[in-house]
Amino acid sequence: MWRHAAARRSAQIRRLLSTSAPSSGAGSAVRGPCIVHKRGTDILHDPWYNKDTAFPLTERDRLGLRGLLPPRVMSFEQQYERFINSYHSLEHNTQGEPDSVVSLAKWRILNRLHDRNETLYYRVLIDNIKDFAPIIYTPTVGLVCENYSGLFRRPRGMYFSAKDKGEMMSMIYNWPAEKVDMIVVTDGSRILGLGDLGVQGIGIPIGKLDVYVAAAGINPQKVLPIMLDVGTNNEELLEDKLYLGLRQPRLEGEEYLAVVDEFMEAVHARWPKAIVQFEDFQMKWAFETLQRYRSRFCMFNDDVQGTAGVALAGLLGAVRAQGRPLADFTKQKIVVVGAGKSSAGIGVLNMAKHAMLRMPGTHKIGELGEGHNQFWVLDKDGLITKSRKDLDPAVARFARGYGPEEVEDLHEGASLVEVVKKVKPHVLLGLSGVGGIFNEEVLKAMKESDSPCPAIFAMSNPTTKAECTPEDVFKHVGENAVFASGSPFSNVTLSNGRKGYANQANNMYLFPGIGLGALLSGARHISDGMLHAAAEW
Ligand SMILES: NC(=O)C1=CN([C@@H]2O[C@H](COP(=O)(O)OP(=O)(O)OC[C@H]3O[C@@H](n4cnc5c(N)ncnc54)[C@H](O)[C@@H]3O)[C@@H](O)[C@H]2O)C=CC1
Numbered sequence: 274m275w276r277h278a279a280a281r282r283s284a285q286i287r288r289l290l291s292t293s294a295p296s297s298g299a300g301s302a303v304r305g306p307c308i309v310h311k312r313g314t315d316i317l318h319d320p321w322y323n324k325d326t327a328f329p330l331t332e333r334d335r336l337g338l339r340g341l342l343p344p345r346v347m348s349f350e351q352q353y354e355r356f357i358n359s360y361h362s363l364e365h366n367t368q369g370e371p372d373s374v375v376s377l378a379k380w381r382i383l384n385r386l387h388d389r390n391e392t393l394y395y396r397v398l399i400d401n402i403k404d405f406a407p408i409i410y411t412p413t414v415g416l417v418c419e420n421y422s423g424l425f426r427r428p429r430g431m432y433f434s435a436k437d438k439g440e441m442m443s444m445i446y447n448w449p450a451e452k453v454d455m456i457v458v459t460d461g462s463r464i465l466g467l468g469d470l471g472v473q474g475i476g477i478p479i480g481k482l483d484v485y486v487a488a489a490g491i492n493p494q495k496v497l498p499i500m501l502d503v504g505t506n507n508e509e510l511l512e513d514k515l516y517l518g519l520r521q522p523r524l525e526g527e528e529y530l531a532v533v534d535e536f537m538e539a540v541h542a543r544w545p546k547a548i549v550q551f552e553d554f555q556m557k558w559a560f561e562t563l564q565r566y567r568s569r570f571c572m573f574n575d576d577v578q579g580t581a582g583v584a585l586a587g588l589l590g591a592v593r594a595q596g597r598p599l600a601d602f603t604k605q606k607i608v609v610v611g612a613g614k615s616s617a618g619i620g621v622l623n624m625a626k627h628a629m630l631r632m633p634g635t636h637k638i639g640e641l642g643e644g645h646n647q648f649w650v651l652d653k654d655g656l657i658t659k660s661r662k663d664l665d666p667a668v669a670r671f672a673r674g675y676g677p678e679e680v681e682d683l684h685e686g687a688s689l690v691e692v693v694k695k696v697k698p699h700v701l702l703g704l705s706g707v708g709g710i711f712n713e714e715v716l717k718a719m720k721e722s723d724s725p726c727p728a729i730f731a732m733s734n735p736t737t738k739a740e741c742t743p744e745d746v747f748k749h750v751g752e753n754a755v756f757a758s759g760s761p762f763s764n765v766t767l768s769n770g771r772k773g774y775a776n777q778a779n780n781m782y783l784f785p786g787i788g789l790g791a792l793l794s795g796a797r798h799i800s801d802g803m804l805h806a807a808a809e810w
């Protein structure tokens with residue numbers, strides 16, 4: 274009896290262990306077998322297990338695939354090469370087409386591979402992340418989100434809508450993976466600088482999680498992109514026949530928070546250790562949800578905290594690039610454009626101020642005090658001073674008029690060019706979402722900066738919303754300028770043949786490390802200290 278049972282069991286195990294994990298490219302170590310409970314076309318239609326023509330004949334026999342594939346067996350490396358060739362042939366075939374057409378064609382071919390064969394997809398992505406990041410991430414992901422309802426072919430991730438209230442705890446179990454480590458969730462209310470894109474914002478969590486896989490080596494089977502659809506206030510989408518989200522105005526107030534609360538409870542009931550990254554929520558909800566959940570769950574807000582970390586790293590790097598000791602960071606004059614009430618800019622100001630107060634070497638912690646203000650902050654109404662009506666408390670500590678180092682002759686609401694001319698800042702940082710706002714006049718005024726190497730950070734996304742281009746900076750500010758942007762630009766050839774670097778200041782350089790660090794350390798919360806450390810190191 275025992276022998277029969279054991280034989281049955283070992284036959285069952287042989288069937289289960291019937292495919293070897295695909296090699297992940299040239300020179301990779303041979304891995305163990307991979308357990309597959311499916312057979313035949315079910316395997317070919319499952320992107321986790323599908324190897325297309327790379328199934329060897331023995332596996333085709335074992336898995337019931339014989340006859341379901343063309344007879345020629347290709348190696349993983351041959352498939353890889355074929356994909357890369359067809360990707361690059363797109364560049365040739367779309368010559369003369371607008372950039373957006375070429376980028377969308379590239380996104381489509383990558384997305385089709387993602388839908389078909391995850392192993393090959395992540396291999397090509399990891400090996401070519403520098404080339405593919407502008408396609409799966411900003412700027413092309415913005416275009417994809419804008420056109421998502423028309424581009425939609427297959428779902429990816431999970432969708433929780435306001436209509437699912439009361440059901441989320443059971444819905445969460447519809448996700449097929451047993452374990453999830455990393456979740457990126459959006460409500461689609463502020464997608465890059467493109468505004469409210471409703472359900473179409475799902476492209477952002479998908480792109481961010483691809484960056485997690487490529488940059489931090491997170492297991493792609495343990496990531497989950499999520500859309501919380503609470504409606505949209507985008508009239509165009511509400512009238513669009515193809516729009517795939519709820520056709521209702523956004524929930525507000527307690528109704529909104531009740532949906533997010535239920536979602537967070539559901540996620541943590543199933544995966545108590547999952548890390549949740551909030552992404553592209555309009556800022557009033559970004560700050561509110563961060564305060565609401567940060568001590569209960571392992572979560573962070575990428576736009577508030579990740580952006581602040583990467584901007585701080587840039588500000589510290591600018592001091593070095595200007596040839597000054599790091600302690601001089603506390604003496605930098607920084608103009609921040611786009612940091613009104615509830616904005617990513619406020620996150621940057623808070624973290625930079627905190628870093629100044631903690632700066633070792635020059636003074637004891639706290640010595641600088643609240644009155645120390647190295648910032649000039651502008652929002653859509655110009656320079657923010659203490660005489661601003663209805664001054665938000667979060668902005669008030671950065672409003673001019675409180676500090677001893679006041680530039681007296683700048684008035685409330687002063688324009689950007691006035692501020693730059695008077696202050697002669699070392700750094701001009703934009704998170705305004707207003708493309709081209711650092712115009713020729715502003716950049717020429719930066720030429721008179723008190724630094725020989727002024728730094729200009731045009732951090733708004735996507736490319737169309739960048740405050741300026743690197744060409745404009747090197748032309749109008751000078752070839753010693755330090756430039757960084759949120760979306761990628763090409764380097765610029767300077768007059769002497771040297772390279773003018775178009776650096777990138779995007780939270781993608783920080784969030785993968787935060788997620789990975791939190792995961793490996795088993796952190797229960799993500800503290801400000803972790804973000805500071807990530808920025809400073
Ligand atoms: N590079 C990066 O890693 C990141 C970039 N961003 C980008 O930052 C931008 C803004 O995002 P949020 O803060 O969430 O948007 P938001 O709409 O909450 O804030 C924008 C701020 O810009 C101000 N503003 C608008 N027009 C202005 C003008 N003409 N002059 C000066 N200020 C003006 C507004 O008053 C507001 O304070 C977006 O384009 C986004 O893509 C956001 C997060 C990360």
Ligand SMILES: CC(=O)C(=O)O
Pocket residue numbers: 411464465466553575576733734759779780781
């Ligand atoms: C980069 C990013 O997170 C944003 O533009 O919202």
Ligand SMILES: [Mg+2]
Pocket residue numbers: 465552553575576
């Ligand atoms: Mg974002």
